[in-house]
Amino acid sequence: MASTRILILSCLLMLAGCAVREQAIYADQLAGAVNVVAAELGDRYEREGRALLDDAESRAEAEALLDGLRDRWAPVWAALRGFASVHGAWVSALEQGEAGGPDVVQAVVDAWCAFEVMVVGAGETMAPLVACEGRR
Amino acid sequence: MITDIVRGIVEGIGLVRDLVRLGAPPAPVIRRIRADVRQQHDDALDAEIDRRFPRNDGFDVYGDGS
Numbered sequence: 001m002a003s004t005r006i007l008i009l010s011c012l013l014m015l016a017g018c019a020v021r022e023q024a025i026y027a028d029q030l031a032g033a034v035n036v037v038a039a040e041l042g043d044r045y046e047r048e049g050r051a052l053l054d055d056a057e058s059r060a061e062a063e064a065l066l067d068g069l070r071d072r073w074a075p076v077w078a079a080l081r082g083f084a085s086v087h088g089a090w091v092s093a094l095e096q097g098e099a100g101g102p103d104v105v106q107a108v109v110d111a112w113c114a115f116e117v118m119v120v121g122a123g124e125t126m127a128p129l130v131a132c133e134g135r136r
Numbered sequence: 137m138i139t140d141i142v143r144g145i146v147e148g149i150g151l152v153r154d155l156v157r158l159g160a161p162p163a164p165v166i167r168r169i170r171a172d173v174r175q176q177h178d179d180a181l182d183a184e185i186d187r188r189f190p191r192n193d194g195f196d197v198y199g200d201g202s
Contacts, residue, residue: 020164028167031167035169039173043177053188056188059191080171083169084170091168095166
């Protein structure tokens with residue numbers, strides 16, 4: 001009887017551990033992919049800014065051109081911050097040994113897909129780690 | 137008799153605690169999103185503006201307009 005209880009307890013602990021481990025691997029892969037794309041977007045953002053500065057003839061004009069650039073890119077960075085926020089909360093839970101429930105996973109997928117729309121709109125591509133087809 | 141039962145309970149609790157410790161996965165190392173990407177590039181662009189169009193703060197240090 002006691003050995004049966006111990007066996008059941010061990011199985012439950014193993015299953016919980018597996019869910020956290022699988023989600024941790026997935027969360028890490030998503031972070032790696034997003035960080036690569038974000039770095040590429042950052043380089044491109046700066047290149048565009050420097051190209052605009054080449055056309056500027058005064059400081060005021062240069063600042064106005066960069067303000068325009070920042071306005072155009074604001075949705076991209078907002079989507080990145082949105083995903084970072086959702087992903088960060090998920091990772092914090094995983095680091096405490098808690099697997100994300102369906103609502104957490106849904107929030108991660110939504111934020112990823114929102115960021116992907118911005119990335120594709122900027123002419124870059126995302127690793128196909130989340131299925132966003134049919135959501136746009 | 138009672139001593140044996142108490143000892144059994146204590147040992148049982150210790151056994152379960154050891155199992156929990158064994159079953160708990162190590163804290164996973166997970167990369168975080170670098171959400172500060174924009175800031176570093178903004179800083180670089182601001183520095184580039186300063187380099188190309190230095191601020192005129194009104195002081196003529198050398199008296200020659202430079």
